[in-house]
Amino acid sequence: MELKLRINSKNTFPKGGIFIKSALPKVWLQEIQNIELALHSVKAFPVPGVNANELFGCLLVLDQRSTKIYTVGKNNFCQLIENKLFIPENTIVTPQLTKEEWHNLFSENYHFMHPEIGLVELKEEVSWINLLEAPALRNIDIIQPSKTVHIPQFISSMRYEADTEKILEAIENPFSEEDAIKELPFDLQKLMNGNQKEMDKFLEFFDKNPELALKMAIPLDTLGTARGGNDGRFSFEGIGSGSVGGDSFSRGSGNTIKESSDSGCGPFIIILTLAFVSMFLLNMRSCSSLSGSNTGMNPFVALVVILGALVLIIVMAVKDSSSSGSSVSYSQPQRSSGSGSSALIDSERFARIQSRYEKLAQEFEDRKDYTKAAHIYMKLLKNRYKAAEVLEKGELYSEAAAIHLKYLNNKPKAAECYEKGHVYKQAIELYRELNQHEKVGDLYTILKDKTEADKYYNRVIEEYKGNGQYVKASFIYKDKIKNIDEAQEVLLTGWKNKKDAANCLNNYFANIKSTKKLSGAITSIYDAEVTTENSELFLQVMKQEFKKHQDLEELTKNIAYEIVADKISTKPEIASELISFNPKNKSMIKDVMKYKLKKK
Secondary structure, three states, rough: OEEEEOOOOOOOOOOOEEEEOOOOOHHHHHHHHOOOOOOOOOEEEEEEEOOOEEEEEEEEEEOOOOOOOOOOOEEEEEEEOOOEEEEEEOEEOOOOOOHHHHHHHOOEEEEEEEEEEEEEOOOOOOOOEEEEOOOOOOOOOOOOOOOOOOOOOOOOOOOOOOOOOHHHHHHHHHOHHHHOOOOOOOOHHHHOOOOOOHHHHHHHHHHOHHHHOOOOOOOOOHOOOOOOOOOOOOEEOOOOOOOOOOOOOOOOOOOEEEEOOOOHHHHHHHHHHHHHHHHHHHHHHHHHHOOOOOOOOOOOOOHHHHHHHHHHHHHHHHHHHHHHOOEOOOOOOHHHHHEEEEEEOHHHHHHHHHHHHHHHHHHHOOOOOOHHHHHHHHOOOOHHHHHHHHHHOOOOHHHHHHHHHHHOOOHHHHHHHHHHHOOHHHHHHHHOOOOOOOHHHHHHHHOOOHHHHHHHHHHHHHHHHHHHOHHHHHHHHHHHOOOHHHHHHHHHHHHHHHOOOHHHHHHHOOOOHHOOOHHHHHHHHHHHHHOOOOHHHHHHHHHHHHHHHHHHHHHHHHHHHHHHHOOOOOOOHHHHHHHOOOOHHHHHHHHHHHHHHHHH
């Protein structure tokens, strides 16, 4: 009998197996894993190929009762006929056989029929253990590592530590020695000595190369502390051991320098002054020897003294006018052994330098190079407040804090900057000095040190309690220490001690979230703590609770009526409080007004 496979539009028999077309057992295992089948739930049979010692694939026999497969990827389902023969899906076998014929023609083993290999008997099941190959063993020398630092699984907090001196050094000297300018178009030594020509060369160089000139820029305080004022004297100390002592420059309206030829005018004026003084003293002595009524000064001598004084004034005026012309006068006395000098720089040059520094600083700030901008403000313009402000703008809080601390002596601002920059150690030290214990507690909380944080929070609480600020003390307990019981105890103490009593009781009731517990607390305090003296305060608290809690309207209204009934005989105006507990009763207002008028 010849069996043939024909294509059919549908499956005639149930799906009983999966065919994996590959000669490699490794691929079979991979496909079984991809189909998500367990090895113990299926039977695998190798399918021989056409040639000897060649495999065509693997047939997986499924358990029809327990295994439900909906997708097999690139593999194929197989139909199972009478639990004997597997054929590909969408095929049919001809001629058709009866059940008895299937059992008579085929043995107890499974058979597989495929168009490429024909009919084969599946005798042996795949033994996966026999296919496994043990890996080659190698001798490995295990080296035990040394004990290391424990690395936590997560970071709970982080902080920085700042070196103030190093930070300030980086701001004041942002340029390294490699950045120094080797050849300059001006004489730096003469410039530092106040030479106006060298100053003009420096300004010209600054206009062409502002950033390059910044590396050799001169601080304005080196040129003087007068900010563009007139006739300010600028001193240079320690410029060099061989410098001219006592050199001076005076401001004028021009830009040229010339030597003065009136070098002998000073001694002449001094001699002339001494002569007139001597004549005046001799005349006074001769007058004192005269007798009688003639005791005054000789008119002729007095006239001579007056004329001499006028001549002296004229000479000095002529000298002043010669020094205030269109040029800057320069006088150089004899060399001395001093190492310092002084100069008067005209305000126009001073203003030009200052303007260039400020412009360059603003350019650095616009480019977000806040360190160099701060360097100009701090080192050149000597404006440390502005330097700190620029650094804060650039979120360079450690640098700003260093300036506030060392130069501006502003510890609160320094502590604030350290806190913003997460430099908590320095911030805590400063807040301790400033006795800001709550801030210290906050920073220890950030650092996850609850013990230290609570220690400082308790100091704050004691200060608040000592000042009668029980509500603030309760906030520290509730929000910072997270101890609601202590917060409630403090609020009750404030109520009993009559320290902002109504506010304390309002916060006490606000901390109770359960309506049932709140009802019990109101009743308990009303029965035990309310007296004739504080009943009106308690009435005000009940007004707040009446508005906040609809479920407590009846309780709070009854308490209010009791308090009003107790007080109304001596204080008729208290009847107006009942209006707040009857907002929908329009006749209540009329009744209260009538009662008050009747009592009056």
